[in-house]
Structure formats: structure tokens, C-alpha cells
Amino acid sequence: xxTTDIRSALDAILNQQCLPLEEALASHFxxxxxxxxxxxxxxxxxxxxxxxxxxxxxxxxxxxxxxxLREGNRYADxxxxxxxxxxxxxxxxxxxxxxxxxxxxxxxRVEETTLMLQGAEEDRDIGSAR
Numbered sequence: 001x002x003t004t005d006i007r008s009a010l011d012a013i014l015n016q017q018c019l020p021l022e023e024a025l026a027s028h029f030x031x032x033x034x035x036x037x038x039x040x041x042x043x044x045x046x047x048x049x050x051x052x053x054x055x056x057x058x059x060x061x062x063x064x065x066x067x068x069l070r071e072g073n074r075y076a077d078x079x080x081x082x083x084x085x086x087x088x089x090x091x092x093x094x095x096x097x098x099x100x101x102x103x104x105x106x107x108x109r110v111e112e113t114t115l116m117l118q119g120a121e122e123d124r125d126i127g128s129a130r
Contacts, residue, residue: 091119
């Protein structure tokens with residue numbers, strides 16, 4: 001079984017925008033997916049809305065994985081996301097992520113905390129934009 005990772009998942013959503021969003025999501029996220037970002041829980045439908053919004057405002061993203069751990073169906077990482085927005089501005093965030101994978105190797109649950117390293121104040125919550 002091939003399991004996903006954060007770099008592959010974010011690449012499919014943000015850099016492969018010719019790929020239909022639902023196809024990108026289905027490859028990396030379980031139908032029962034839940035995500036908590038900075039204390040706020042979303043189900044898969046709300047996450048799909050977030051991903052669609054990101055596709056509207058982001059032209060490309062680079063994900064640098066600093067630490068990554070796997071044990072069974074558990075996944076954890078610390079990564080930097082460098083986003084270039086359609087208006088040319090950049091946002092850089094450091095993300096601490098703990099997750100669980102389903103039996104097909106897709107994300108079932110993610111809990112993450114984000115720290116903005118660079119960007120405008122209005123971009124602080126890009127990790128939960130809608």
C-alpha cells in the first residue's frame with residue numbers, strides 16, 4: 001500500500017490545478033477526513049471548500065518537509081509552506097502536523113498548528129481560508 005504524505009497532498013491541491021479538485025482530494029484524503037487547524041475542526045466538505053479557495057488565490061506552493069515520522073497509521077511532520085499568491089505576494093508558514101491514515105494510506109485525520117513566518121497580516125489565516 002502506498003501512503004500519502006503532506007508534500008504529495010499539497011502538491012496535488014496547489015500545484016496541479018489542472019487536476020480536478022475532487023480527484024486530488026480523493027487520492028490523499030479519506031471520505032471521512034477531519035482536520036483541526038489552530039483549534040478549529042472541519043469535516044471533509046469544509047476542507048474541500050478551503051482547498052477550492054486556496055486554488056483561487058494561490059498560483060504555486062513549495063513544501064519543504066523538515067521532519068517527518070511514520071509509525072503504523074500515524075503520521076507527523078513539521079514543514080514550511082512557501083506560497084506565491086496570484087497577486088504576486090508571498091506567504092511563508094511553518095506547520096506542525098499530527099495525523100492518522102486510513103486503511104488505503106490516505107489522511108483520515110489531521111491536527112495542525114501554523115506559524116506565519118512571512119506575509120501580510122490578512123494572510124495569517126491562509127491555512128483555514130474560505
